[in-house]
Amino acid sequence: RQRAGGPARPLGARGRQPLSGQPRMDPVPVWTIARGVPGSRSLERADGGGAVRFATVVRLAHDGTRLEVRFDCLDPDPWSTFEHRDDPLWEQEVVELFLAPGGRDPRRYVEFEVSPNGVLFDAIVDNPDGDRATMRVDAGWDCPGIEVEVRRLRLEAGEGWRATLS
Numbered sequence: 001r002q003r004a005g006g007p008a009r010p011l012g013a014r015g016r017q018p019l020s021g022q023p024r025m026d027p028v029p030v031w032t033i034a035r036g037v038p039g040s041r042s043l044e045r046a047d048g049g050g051a052v053r054f055a056t057v058v059r060l061a062h063d064g065t066r067l068e069v070r071f072d073c074l075d076p077d078p079w080s081t082f083e084h085r086d087d088p089l090w091e092q093e094v095v096e097l098f099l100a101p102g103g104r105d106p107r108r109y110v111e112f113e114v115s116p117n118g119v120l121f122d123a124i125v126d127n128p129d130g131d132r133a134t135m136r137v138d139a140g141w142d143c144p145g146i147e148v149e150v151r152r153l154r155l156e157a158g159e160g161w162r163a164t165l166s
Helices: 029-033
Strands: 056-062 067-074 095-099 108-114 120-126 136-138 148-155 158-165
Touching (some): 067 095, 067 148, 108 158
Antiparallel strands (some): 095 108, 108 120, 120 136, 148 158
């Protein structure tokens, strides 16, 4: 698969080993050198915070024009019953990515979710006053050019699944 803009690199590591020329879902050197994002914190449950049951590692890479995000999830029995794009994936097992320009409390952002069976939810969210009751979600928006890959994994710590968005 070819990508515009040259080989992908982990954020903050320009000039290191590229992804191109290797199958995307195979372990590749660029992911082994990808570091945590400055200011990042541990993942927590979306339903009120607290510790997660299974660990998830998130890695980011870019090629100057395209972002690639990889979630490696430790989970011996990943599941989802949803089958269609923009189903309410957040009600079951899912990984989520929120992107917005600017400060820590964005009022407009894009949301991506991927289920263990490869279903995608993508939407533009407007939340001008920071209140869920007045939040508007445009799930009819489809991110142009987005690619999603999901597969089962055998990790050192056990079984799991991997979701890659690019």
